[in-house]
Amino acid sequence: MNTLINYAIDKVKRKLDNDCVDGNVGTSERILSVIAGGLILSIGVKQILKNPFTAISGVGLGGALVYRGITGKCTIKAAVEQLTNEREEVTVIEHKYFVK
Secondary structure, three states: OHHHHHHHHHHHHHHHHHHOOOOOOOHHHHHHHHHHHHHHHHHHHHOOOOOHHHHHHHHHHHHHHHHHHHHOOOHHHHHHHHHHHOOOOOOOOOOOOOOO
């Protein structure tokens, strides 16, 4: 049983690594995103009739996390990395005022 689980986990890892060549999300983040997204998505689907507004947000968030985990690309993470790597050129203008 243990070898079957290890085989399945290794197969999923290979599939994730082969599919994501230019992604910006690591393997452990991807696996956690799929697990957490699936959990949030399932809770949202179960609550769809009781609390529709909360359920819709849960379905949206869960779906986004599952998509992030499957594709390995996160637009939010890419935007944050672009902002931190981007350096703006600052032009310093010096004004001197003499007061008598």
